[in-house]
Amino acid sequence: QVQLQESGPGLVKPSETLSLTCTVSGVSIYNTYYHWAWLRQPPGKGLEWIGNNYETGDTSYNPSLKSRVTMSVDTSNNQFSLRLRSLTVADTAVYFCARLWWRQRLGQGWFFDLWGPGTLVTVSS
Amino acid sequence: QSALTQPASVSGSPGQSVTISCTGTDRDIGSYDLVSWYQQHPGKAPKLMIYEADKRPSGVSSRFSGSKSGNTASLTISGLQAEDEADYYCCSYVGSLLGVFGGGTKLTVL
Numbered sequence: 001q002v003q004l005q006e007s008g009p010g011l012v013k014p015s016e017t018l019s020l021t022c023t024v025s026g027v028s029i030y031n032t033y034y035h036w037a038w039l040r041q042p043p044g045k046g047l048e049w050i051g052n053n054y055e056t057g058d059t060s061y062n063p064s065l066k067s068r069v070t071m072s073v074d075t076s077n078n079q080f081s082l083r084l085r086s087l088t089v090a091d092t093a094v095y096f097c098a099r100l101w102w103r104q105r106l107g108q109g110w111f112f113d114l115w116g117p118g119t120l121v122t123v124s125s
Numbered sequence: 126q127s128a129l130t131q132p133a134s135v136s137g138s139p140g141q142s143v144t145i146s147c148t149g150t151d152r153d154i155g156s157y158d159l160v161s162w163y164q165q166h167p168g169k170a171p172k173l174m175i176y177e178a179d180k181r182p183s184g185v186s187s188r189f190s191g192s193k194s195g196n197t198a199s200l201t202i203s204g205l206q207a208e209d210e211a212d213y214y215c216c217s218y219v220g221s222l223l224g225v226f227g228g229g230t231k232l233t234v235l
Contacts, residue, residue, distance in 0.1 A: 046128075046229040047163070047171065047214050052222065060222035096170060110218035111161035113182065115170035 002026035004097050004116035011122050018084040018123075022097030022116060029078045031055060035100040036080045037112060038071060040093040048093075052100055053080055087123045094118040129154070129215055129227035136233040142203040145230045147215030148196060153225060155196040159218035162191055162200045165229075166211045174213075175200060202232070210234040 008020035022036070029036065038050040051061035053073050061069045070083040084091060098112040130148040137143040147160065154160055160178045163171035173182055175191035178198055188203045198217070202209055215227040 047165075047216075047226045049216070049224045049226060054222075058222070063223070101176075104222075107157075107159075108177065110157075110159040110224060111173055111176040111216070112163070112171070113173050113176075115172075117170055 002099070002114055004099065004114060006095060006097050006116045006119040008095075008119060008121070010120060011124065012087055013125050014088055014123055016087055018082070018087055018091070018121060020082045020095055020097075020119065020121070021079050022081070024078050024080070024099075028075075029073060029080060030075045033101070033103075035102055036071075036073065037098045037100045038082045039096045039098060039112070041096070041118075042090075042093040050082065050084075050095075052102075054102075089123050092121065092123045094120050128225060129217060131213075131215060131227040131230045133228075134231045134233065136235055137202075137205045138235045139205050139207065141205050142201060143205060143232065145200045145202075145213050145215075145232070147198040147200070147217075147227045149198075149217055149225075150196055153196075153217045153219040154193065154198055156220065157218045158193060160191070160193055160198040161216045162189075162198075163214045163216065164209075164211045165214065171214065205234050207234050 003025045005023045036053045053071050068085045073080045096118045097116045099114040101113050102109040158178045162175040164174050165171040174189050178193040179191045190201045192199050213230045
């Protein structure tokens with residue numbers, strides 16, 4: 001059974017950097033068919049896509065966050081990570097990691113078929 | 126890219142059908158059949174309900190169906206049940222390895 005689990009601090013200060021990790025169990029993160037994503041949801045608001053790590057090693061980020069985001073993959077620990085810099089209170093949200101199904105050459109997929117339970121991150125001094 | 130447009134809320138009685146629309150542009154929904162729909166109950170992670178506009182994942186009830194016409198995608202839920210009450214989000218590929226979500230629709234089962 002494939003599972004994803006987010007981990008990281010629940011409280012960070014404005015202007016600091018948020019670091020979150022998603023641990024994947026039940027499948028190798030190094031997999032031709034799967035890619036890995038971060039999304040977030042501010043309290044009482046909708047979902048926002050943050051970015052993806054692709055099996056090729058490429059990344060893509062939401063243009064509105066691109067200047068502050070870095071995502072990476074750690075195949076040795078079957079984990080992938082998110083770093084979000086220069087935090088403000090507007091970054092307070094539940095952060096989800098998810099698996100992206102995407103076949104770029106065939107133009108198929110682009111959906112998130114598996115999600116972690118989410119972790120609440122509050123930005124406050 | 127701009128968020129896709131969904132109605133803030135829809136409602137229906139048990140047994141009825143409801144349709145939730147998701148409107149984009151010819152740069153996103155209009156250009157790709159890569160629209161997905163997610164159901165989210167309070168305090169829970171989203172769950173994939175429809176992918177590639179009209180395909181249903183294994184394990185999702187056949188009461189859920191999706192369609193697309195032009196720049197608008199739709200999710201239809203037939204035979205409404207109390208457990209269908211949730212928030213629903215659409216998502217579309219917009220090219221260049223980018224994606225965008227709709228603002229979400231709250232479904233109330235009366």
